Amino acid sequence: MSLITLVNVNVRLGGRTVLEDVSLALEPGEIVTIVGPNGSGKSTLLRTIIGAIKPSGGTVLRKKGLKIGYVPQKLHIDPTLPLTVRRFLSLPKRVSNDAAHAALHDAGAGHLCHHQMTDLSGGQFQRVLLARALLSKPDLLILDEATQGLDQPGSADFYTQIESVRRDKGCAVLMVSHELHVVMAASDRVICLNGHVCCHGTPEHVASAPEYRALFGNGTHGALALYRHEHSHDHCDHDHAHQIGAHQIGEHAHEDQSA
Amino acid sequence: MSLLDDFMVRAILAGLGLVIAAAPLGCFVVWRRMAYFGDATAHAAILGVALALAFNVSIFAGVLVVALIMALAVSSLNGRGFAMDTLLGVMAHSSLAFGLVAVSFVHGVRVDLMAYLFGDILAVGRSDLAVIWVGAALVSGLLYWRWSALLTATLNPDLAMASGVSPKREQLILSLALALVVAVAIKVVGTLLIAAMLLIPAAAARPFARTPERMAVIAMVIGGIAIFGGIEGAFAFDTPTGPTIVCVAALLFVLANLVRVLRTYSAR
Numbered sequence: 001m002s003l004i005t006l007v008n009v010n011v012r013l014g015g016r017t018v019l020e021d022v023s024l025a026l027e028p029g030e031i032v033t034i035v036g037p038n039g040s041g042k043s044t045l046l047r048t049i050i051g052a053i054k055p056s057g058g059t060v061l062r063k064k065g066l067k068i069g070y071v072p073q074k075l076h077i078d079p080t081l082p083l084t085v086r087r088f089l090s091l092p093k094r095v096s097n098d099a100a101h102a103a104l105h106d107a108g109a110g111h112l113c114h115h116q117m118t119d120l121s122g123g124q125f126q127r128v129l130l131a132r133a134l135l136s137k138p139d140l141l142i143l144d145e146a147t148q149g150l151d152q153p154g155s156a157d158f159y160t161q162i163e164s165v166r167r168d169k170g171c172a173v174l175m176v177s178h179e180l181h182v183v184m185a186a187s188d189r190v191i192c193l194n195g196h197v198c199c200h201g202t203p204e205h206v207a208s209a210p211e212y213r214a215l216f217g218n219g220t221h222g223a224l225a226l227y228r229h230e231h232s233h234d235h236c237d238h239d240h241a242h243q244i245g246a247h248q249i250g251e252h253a254h255e256d257q258s259a
Numbered sequence: 260m261s262l263l264d265d266f267m268v269r270a271i272l273a274g275l276g277l278v279i280a281a282a283p284l285g286c287f288v289v290w291r292r293m294a295y296f297g298d299a300t301a302h303a304a305i306l307g308v309a310l311a312l313a314f315n316v317s318i319f320a321g322v323l324v325v326a327l328i329m330a331l332a333v334s335s336l337n338g339r340g341f342a343m344d345t346l347l348g349v350m351a352h353s354s355l356a357f358g359l360v361a362v363s364f365v366h367g368v369r370v371d372l373m374a375y376l377f378g379d380i381l382a383v384g385r386s387d388l389a390v391i392w393v394g395a396a397l398v399s400g401l402l403y404w405r406w407s408a409l410l411t412a413t414l415n416p417d418l419a420m421a422s423g424v425s426p427k428r429e430q431l432i433l434s435l436a437l438a439l440v441v442a443v444a445i446k447v448v449g450t451l452l453i454a455a456m457l458l459i460p461a462a463a464a465r466p467f468a469r470t471p472e473r474m475a476v477i478a479m480v481i482g483g484i485a486i487f488g489g490i491e492g493a494f495a496f497d498t499p500t501g502p503t504i505v506c507v508a509a510l511l512f513v514l515a516n517l518v519r520v521l522r523t524y525s526a527r
Contacts, residue, residue: 052421077414087470091410
């Protein structure tokens, strides 16, 4: 059974129709990415799925007992608030030390337990947010622009982590991103959104769809193959991943020209 | 003769009661950048004093109601066309002005406004003491009960929503606690210095804390020292008590930050 099914969902916010006739279903264990230009309703769609927004039409069906782990966009923590990573994981519900360590390990942040949240780098911070989302043992992990502010190797690293989490935990992943090339390569399915579902399917299918090209042009699709390779699980291995990516960008760019 | 017959003992107990409630609440005021919010609520208290005198109800009740209305108004007006600081400025100063005008209409009672602006901790009686401690117990109980939810909502509203915590409800609880503290503190330090007792101990505690809980506890200790030192100092130097307490707190703040600077300097 699908984890979440949306049937002809309409959302109006402040008198403006943001989502129109959106239908989609999420299956257990798959990675789905939503892409779309600014203002296309990506975040609204996520918030509708979480339940923070009530649709004005259509239905949202959730599997019974569905647990959702949510990784927000970059979270600002005021420097006046002292907060260790360990304490952060226990908000709002207290978790055991074992559970906290396991979640940090799964998110690739095992060594950060006693750091202050405000001392973390962008990539470390997102890993801690991921660890927090994993604590509830979710069936579905939702990431809203989770790599905003990370450089390309950093975000590629992060998505590698997401893939390994999916493999180990078997949870489905739904994410929104601007970084088409990196994200789409890590996905099983891509949904291209612009108020309505423009097109959807495998990354390759979407990238070559005329609707997608009308929105994003041809420029980005060359980088599609980025990171679609057997990667090691060493998280420090930025350079390796980056080089292969750059190499493949080159190849595709070449193909584009010849086509 | 019991211990409570001594006005100095009553003053110190009143101050400690205030600190127990104000220090942890002040941490939230600092974390959420609500410094002006405390100010505005405190200024509105003068209007509460005037109304209480006019309608012949207890000062505590009048201040509590007006501070609560003020807190709720600001919470609900937030984000509707005006920046928060503008909104708070307008409401704080106009409610203070309306309060002063309203006091002048109250006939027959000679109102010593200074007592409400600056408080008179040395004049605290047994019944005041009871009110202060009951209020302090209510506020700290409320904060203890909602602590995790309040922290989550302070971190990020969306994160709170996803964890089943309503940020709006937590904001309401904080407003309620703030109104209670203002109503309790008006006798001790007066409306002009309430915000100081919320902010300064919390700000002074920040350099020594690694977790939110520890910051609240350290803020309580610093506030307690300020109360004790302020009352003793005022007695020794014959200075007004409320302001002396705030002066001691301010000195502790400077000291704490000197320690922080020295520590980062020596860590290099």
